[in-house]
Amino acid sequence: MMKHRGFTLIEMIVVLSIVALLLTIALPRYFGAIDKSKDVVLQENLKILRVTLDNVLRGQRALPGTARRTGGGSILAHGSH
Secondary structure, eight states: OOOOOSOOHHHHHHHHHHHHHHHHHHHHHHHHHHHHHHHHHHHHHHHHHHHHHHHHHHHHSSOTTOOOOOTTOOSSOSSOO
16 A cells, blocks of 8 residues: 655645635735725824924914014024125
8 A cells, every 4th residue: 555645736736826816815905904004194193293283383373493583673693694
């Protein structure tokens, strides 16, 4: 009686084709989920930026780091002609 050792070529081809089929189904869904999560993060970051900018503008009436005129003089203080 002959001992069966290993897989036949047909069995290997069947297994590889099943794995390839499963990958073609799974990978687009995986990458779609990644893209959707990036969009959600982007939208949340924009929302935070909008709220922060609104708070700054309501509180200071100017953006941080911008010069304010005081007393009708020039913004440039000394000797920059």
